[in-house]
Amino acid sequence: MFDHVVFGTSDYAASKAFFLKALEPIGMAVVSEGSLGIELSADGKTSLCIRRIEEKPAHLHLAFVAQNRQQVDAFHRAALEAGGKDNGAPGLRPNYSGKYYAAFVIGPDGHNIEVVCHESES
Template identity: 40%
Template sequence: MIDHITVAVSDLTKSRLFYERAFAPLGYTLSFGKENVFWAFDIGNGCLFEIQQADSASPLTCIHVAFRAKNRADVDAFYQSALAAGARDNGAPGPRPDYAPDYYACFILDPDGYNIEAMINQPLDKA
């Protein structure tokens, strides 16, 4: 399952206002973010659609997709399989406490250079 997708935008304020209005009929709402960096919209089932300022210093590429894993071992296996298939490392599997206390993820760059993530956000005893 896709956990979140992030797209780079040229004008974060303008795009935030656009998506707030466009998503209203769908019931999608602004969930969280950081002024001048990114905004995340709750699109249901714990999934997010995120926008980020294109010229930010973020390690994300213009398109970022995060796939939700069942457990930490699957995150590790995805990372190893992706590297074996020709991906480039963009962040080895490990905790990402700056994202959330129980966030565990890895990042690879696919053949076109897009940042692809496998992640889980559950306490270790449940992951």
């Protein structure tokens, strides 16, 4: 299990705005912000840290856990509203598992951002 994940962004303001809006449905919020960048967390135990860098970063695939399918749907809507590019609408992914419900969006630096729920529909 990760304690934190750190990655760089070439457009800090755009990435900050995108991640704050896109990940709000799963409870992610600002823990701290300073000269290095911003730290987000939903549980106070693990965090996502976005750092200012000059060069374009390598593309990442970041997947976040949702508590229910409604959070996956809300993430997808919020991420698109925040300027993300659709990379897979919310839905079951039976090629992964019978309960794998996820949505995918490409963020400002080309990162593939996913939110997934492993619970049955309720």
